[in-house]
Amino acid sequence: MNEFGITLRAWRDRMSPAAVGFPLGRTRRAKGLRREELAELSGISVDYLVRLEQGRFTSPSEQVVAALARALQLSGAERNHLYRLAGLHAPGAAEITDHVSASVQRVVRRLDDAAVAIFAADWQLLWWNRGWAALCGDPSEVPPHLRNFVRDTFLASVPRLNKHGVTSLVAGAPEAALVADLRRATGRFPDSRRLGALIEELIAGSDRFAMLWAHGAVGAHRSDHKIIDHPRVGPIAVDCDVLTDGDADLKIVIMSAAPDSDDEIKLRLALLSGADSEV
The missing domain is CATH 1.10.260.40 (lambda repressor-like DNA-binding domains)
Incomplete structure (x- = not known):
């Protein structure tokens, strides 16, 4: 049946x-x-x-x-x-979950004037709005199992999630914060096979990741300031804020521009002219 x-x-x-x-x-x-x-x-x-x-x-x-x-x-x-x-084991408390609650989905769907994405505790991309696809490029073009922000940051061999040029205004700091956040996830999900496999892959494939991982830093990646080199409207300065949701340690990433600035105008133009993708 x-x-x-x-x-x-x-x-x-x-x-x-x-x-x-x-x-x-x-x-x-x-x-x-x-x-x-x-x-x-x-x-x-x-x-x-x-x-x-x-x-x-x-x-x-x-x-x-x-x-x-x-x-x-x-x-x-x-x-x-x-x-x-489906014949699968349901994710237990020891394993990272990809579930996004209905209440969180309702909240993020109201943020039409920003680029928004949701990541799991291991930075696996779970959901994005049309603004995110318009600003950064459409993630649906990347196979689902490769939609991981840490993998995208450190491994050159994988398809890019961020298809447009992205420059952080704080050199080196976002990478270190990302690795420290991933180590923090190992404390929350010490028995996660998925997380363990990801870390092994990154250590083997990236000297930069391996060096940062060896430092042993633990922390949460909370914010960044980036320049997005959008192909239609040019460079856009955006604030990137990371909110964390509950025990699942979901990461809600919101990119917005300063009010009443040229960057806010360019961000609106980018969102209007961009991809029609939302998951």
Whole structure:
């Protein structure tokens, strides 16, 4: 019996399009999300979603299940149930979670005038708004398992998450803060296999990361001041603030410009002219 597909369809039907920013419209026949809408929110193809719902594919990856749970704004219990239906172990307290609660999603969706993204405790990119895609480039072009900000910072061999030129005005400090934040995550999730594998990969692939890791610093990456070299409007000075959400240690990154400045005008132009992507 295709319990995974049946449950997925039921949760798609109950999801209000307005809750995730889609217009209701008088011609809408679907009582919940359309397949193409859920596919867009989850970063998967419509054909793949159809196969999941129809039971023609029954072994989705952890990344796909996590993305579906976020898009459907599932509770913790519902998310764990979806994992088990997919034949996967639900993330325990010892493992980093990719779940973004419905309340957090509601808050960040209201920040239309800023570039916003949400990262897991290991800096795996989980969600971004259209402003982020417009300012930094569309992350959906990068395979989901490679959407990691630390990997993007230190390894030259991976596809770039930040497709536009980015310069920090505090030389070296953001890299050190990022490594210290990752070490802090090892204290919160000491048994995380995913985190351990990431650190091993970074030590082997980056002398710079290995040197900073050897320093043993522990801390939280809270803020930065960057110049984004946007291809359409030119360089934009932005403040980058990192907010942390609860025990899951989710990182909500918000990039904004100083009020009433030329940079604020350029940021608005960039957001208006940019990619139409949101997950």
